[in-house]
Amino acid sequence: MPPPGGPAIVGVVERIRGNGIEQNVALSTSSKIPGQNYLRIHFFGAQGSAPDVPGATFRTINENDLRREIARAAPGVPMVRAATFLQNTYGPFGYASGRGQGGDTCLFAWQQIRSPSTSSGIGRGFGMIQVRLRLCDNQATARQMLNAMYGFTIVGTFKGRMWNPYGDVAEADERLGRTGEPIYPEGAFSRRSVSLGYGMSTGAPQPLPARPKAVEQVCQPETEAAAPAGPRVPLPDPGAGVSGSSSSTEATGTTVPSPDCIGTAAMTAACRK
Incomplete structure (x- = not known):
């Protein structure tokens, strides 16, 4: 079974062998690289499982x-093998990755799952499981697609201890119950987590809708006939200031402009009148 969250299963082809079972799990594919994504599991066990x-x-x-x-696996894609040692729940595995001309990864x-042998080579389980994973995607990176190798689950095994491909159950941690061996909450101090995640892409992300631009409203001033009269402010006679006379004349009034002519609208010709 692939890990939760993808890639999705689109079909399963199973072949019964005389000494085991082979399953080819077809996975959803979003890539221009020829071929189908798959997770292939091959069980090798005792001869006689299907005598015919x-x-x-x-x-x-x-x-x-x-x-x-x-x-x-990926025709036309230059694949480079990774030299880093990696290990999932079932043991060590290897991988190769590459990028096609169109940008697809x-x-x-x-992976080979087989119980380890003893130092003398006696007592090894004869069962074996071969795992192959092929993924090509136009959005995910190779690091993200590695999540499939860490999250898949095998739900089958063989009858009989000598055909058990997983080996014996691991013993309890030696630190349990010992002084001087603190055990911290998972993820807090014990180890550094690796960020992995993979889900089949559903196409290019849709851009967010553009915010409408603010429309600057320019108010046209009303005509003088229709303009409301503002308060009448008395002003001194301009002639008095010129002649230096101290006598004041009859005050003249002026109209305070409408608020519509304040700001940028004040630069219009109608507001300058």
């Missing part, structure tokens, strides 16, 4: 086969 069906070749991961698988990951 031939068994699959029991082969572990080898370098030559791996190169061919990477080349077939592709990731191909592989």
Whole structure:
């Protein structure tokens, strides 16, 4: 099962083998790179699971086969193998990633799940699970798509301890109950979390609607005939100031302009009259 949140399952093809089962889980694809995204799981167990069906070749991961698988996974995309050691719930895994000419990112990951052998090589479980993941997307990065390798779940196993591919259950942490070994809340001090996330893209993000520009309202002043008369303010006779006479004449009035002619509207020709 892919991790919660995607990529989505669009179909499952299952093949019964004489020594196991192979499932090819087709995943939703949003890319121009040829091919279908998939999560492929192949169980190798005891011969006789389906007596009438031939068994699959029991082969572990080898370098030559791996190169061919990477080349077939994303045609035309230069894939580069990562040198970083990574490990999920089922053990270590590897991956290669690359970017196509159109900008799409592709990731191909592989994992072999098999119980470890003892120091003498005796007592190893014979069951094995091969996992392959192919993802190409036009929005997500390779780091985001790695979430699928950390979050997938295998819900099957083999009967019998000798065919158990997962190995024995891990023992309890040695720090439990010991002095001088503080255990902190998860995520607070114990380790640095890695930000991963992946969901199939639904297209380019839609831009937010543009905010309407404020329309500057320019008020046209009313005509002098229709303009309301403002308060009559008495002013001294301009002639008195020129002649220096101390005698005052009859005060003349002036009309205070309407508030419509204040601000930018005051520069109009009608307001300057």
